[in-house]
Amino acid sequence: MGHYCRIxxxxxxxxxxxxxxxxxxxxxxxxxxxKAEREAIEQQDEIFGYLKQSNISDRNMKRLQELAESENPRTGRLAQIARDVAIVKSHKRRRLKVLAEKRPDLLAALEETGLILAQGGGVDF
Ligand SMILES: [Zn+2]
Structure with a gap:
């Protein structure tokens, strides 16, 4: 039996x-x-995790705000995008559809960064 490494x-x-x-x-x-490298990987996973949730809570938003100020440019960017997405549509359901209508720029950013993968299969698109 193996063991999963989260890094x-x-x-x-x-x-x-x-x-x-x-x-x-x-x-x-x-x-x-x-340490900085491990932290960046963990934090980026965390951001993907928020987008996988059915809803991004106020508490998650506070955390994303913190991460948006990260010294790691990719972590900061991912957190900013996730935060902006949550402002437009905190619930995952129909999120991409709403973004396509209201914030195509954010939808493009999700695609560009790969964050869109966190959204999962197309049922609720
Ligand atoms: Zn490892």
């Missing part, structure tokens, strides 16, 4: 994790990456 996204054998890494779901190799 490299791979399923790796147990011996590739140390005690602490096991708990944090970070493999030994990824633990050696610079």
């Amino acid at each position: 490299c996204g791979r399923s790796r054998p147990n011996e590739k994790f140390s005690g602490k890494g096991h708990r944090n779901h970070v493999c030994k190799k990824c633990q050696q990456r610079p």
Whole structure:
């Protein structure tokens, strides 16, 4: 049975994790990456996660506001886009349709950054 590393996204054998890494779901190799790099990956995952939720809450919005000020340019950009999307349509349902009507620029930004993948399959488009 392998173990999932949330940084490299791979399923790796147990011996590739140390005690602490096991708990944090970070493999030994990824633990050696610079902290800023690991943080950026985690935060970007977090932003994708918000867009996957059925609704982006006020609390999520506060967090996105924080992330929008990240020193990492990609993290900051993703957070800004997610925040702007949530302002237009916090609920996931019909989000893309509403964006296409009201904010085609944001829809384009979702496509460009790959954030649109968080939206999932087309049923609610
Ligand atoms: Zn890893």
